[in-house]
Amino acid sequence: DALPVTCLPYDDRIEIPDGFRAEILAPEHPILKGITGEWPLLLGANEVEPRPGAEVLARLPAEEGGFPLLVTGTHGRGRTAVWTSDIGPHWVPNDFVAWSGYGMLWRNLLAWLSDSAQ
Template structure:
């Protein structure tokens, strides 16, 4: 059993309704982590989810806090949310270098997985911004300086390039289509285990005494539609395999 922290995979949506000369707004809170949480828990892992709105205040600030976990998963949560704790952003008080602490923790033996989304890697309008941080060097891939999203509205299936790698969890057969991903470039020494087109979908590499991995598409809608994240038994194998490889 591994102890897994998943940060991100939730959001608040606000809609404006206009009816003639009148208008009003409604808000909703959406949690997208459930397919990933269920998949990992089904394989015996202990999962803590830190929703996106709590990341700025509660993400582990140092090696001691990170030591509570074997694997950290960042999914659809931008670098600003990890860097800008409330005391830093709102009160201009120096705080912890949490991305620096995460880099050091991986280098000392931790496992890091980044999952794709509009606020992963470089992200929508480059707002995820991990390329500009110290965490960039931990990832097994090079990030683009511009918006890196590739939308695949007709869907595309992954091509597995290393089916026997343990990080894929022994999954076999064709993968269901995905609807998009973040484009990245492999670094020297990176093992690319699956691709979408010519771009990495799953890639892994060592970092210091630890390990890092990426899944450049999503773990929930919209890039990961229901046939992929809810109906395919390979979903738990792939994400379980990644977590188990990262946690050794």
């Protein structure tokens, strides 16, 4: 119930061996603050459905289904988020982990979740 997405009742893995680039929908969001330029390729994600009131910050491209990649929401008085890929090194290849935006994405996400974002 706390997640800003609904998980599907079946195997929801989306494998994209050729890779895809995240489509950024809300570059001004504090989680994406300071992350500029093209994101490295990702190799997969889980298919989910955003819940009403959730904000999809990034998604897979339309040709790969347009499914949510990074989604935020609230639960009670707190914040919640979902990243539908992994954190590496399977669907998130080494090039993504080595990317300058990788650490910033996770720092920003944790700061936003803990409500200490600037």
